[in-house]
Amino acid sequence: APGPVGVSLTTTPTLNYCPDKSSHLIGHLAGLLRETTREELIDYFPEMDNGGRLRPTDCAARQRLAVIFPYRNRYQHLHVVLHNLLPILKRQQVDVTFFVIEQSALSTFNRGALQNIGFLEAQKLSSFDCYIFHDVDLIPLNDNNLYRCESNPRHFAVALNKFNYRLLHSNYFGGVVGFSREQYLKVNGNSNLYFGWGGEDDDLRIRLYNKHFKLLRYSPDIARYHMIKHTRDIGNELNPLRYSLLKNAAARQDIEGLNTVKYRIVNITFDRLYTWITVEINTSE
Numbered sequence: 221a222p223g224p225v226g227v228s229l230t231t232t233p234t235l236n237y238c239p240d241k242s243s244h245l246i247g248h249l250a251g252l253l254r255e256t257t258r259e260e261l262i263d264y265f266p267e268m269d270n271g272g273r274l275r276p277t278d279c280a281a282r283q284r285l286a287v288i289f290p291y292r293n294r295y296q297h298l299h300v301v302l303h304n305l306l307p308i309l310k311r312q313q314v315d316v317t318f319f320v321i322e323q324s325a326l327s328t329f330n331r332g333a334l335q336n337i338g339f340l341e342a343q344k345l346s347s348f349d350c351y352i353f354h355d356v357d358l359i360p361l362n363d364n365n366l367y368r369c370e371s372n373p374r375h376f377a378v379a380l381n382k383f384n385y386r387l388l389h390s391n392y393f394g395g396v397v398g399f400s401r402e403q404y405l406k407v408n409g410n411s412n413l414y415f416g417w418g419g420e421d422d423d424l425r426i427r428l429y430n431k432h433f434k435l436l437r438y439s440p441d442i443a444r445y446h447m448i449k450h451t452r453d454i455g456n457e458l459n460p461l462r463y464s465l466l467k468n469a470a471a472r473q474d475i476e477g478l479n480t481v482k483y484r485i486v487n488i489t490f491d492r493l494y495t496w497i498t499v500e501i502n503t504s505e
């Protein structure tokens with residue numbers, strides 16, 4: 221137990237667990253859309269540990285969270301999103317570590333494989349309880365959208381400006397989603413077969429239902445995001461195979477996914493804001 225105020229202790233005092241719901245939450249947010257830099261963010265959040273870990277100082281979080289950004293060539297967006305996420309997660313009293321999983325140049329973007337790689341690499345570095353896979357262009361607009369894991373996987377990005385702040389359709393599972401470690405293992409992660417835009421998120425939702433999970437969502441008022449406008453990325457063209465791949469998503473689930481992803485680490489950098497991992501996805505199979 222902590223000693224009396226003013227008495228210096230030789231051992232670190234044990235912190236109490238953080239409350240179930242933080243008292244610092246403020247609800248609706250306008251969103252910080254202006255450009256910012258890595259240096260500016262380091263100045264604003266000097267309490268971050270190398271590798272991109274932010275945690276409450278006055279209580280012990282019940283979960284360790286890894287936020288994983290599948291990434292390529294979106295340096296400005298990444299920092300705008302972090303500029304929004306850092307104060308929100310600080311108010312939520314989350315113990316979070318950010319991972320940027322960058323697919324090296326040339327090959328077609330593969331968001332699902334990058335999420336699998338993020339999960340595996342984060343797990344090698346520390347023991348996380350909760351994994352949130354986060355698009356690099358989505359800004360949360362309400363801090364009651366709690367970044368944590370529960371009894372079932374959660375869809376965080378329910379209401380996007382792009383879709384007039386309404387759920388696109390009841391099966392939509394894109395943008396920002398969260399799994400406990402056990403849940404992600406149970407669904408065997410994402411499929412690695414979706415190169416280019418579209419379908420991989422639908423495949424993941426089929427996997428989740430196929431393992432009898434339900435999908436958690438806060439109301440559109442809370443699970444609200446601003447998507448930063450951008451043109452289609454080079455190297456992420458519409459995937460024409462997505463419809464045929466989706467047809468046997470459930471049948472492939474156990475034989476292809478987290479347990480089969482092939483990649484090579486090109487670089488790992490422990491930056492103040494994030495652990496940045498550059499990878500080459502291996503397609504020769």
Ligand code: BGN
Pocket residue numbers: 388394395417418419420421422462463
């Ligand atoms: C869907 C895409 C998703 C994407 C959403 C929102 C497909 C597969 C064929 C139905 N799915 O249509 O991947 O997240 O739009 O943009 O294209």
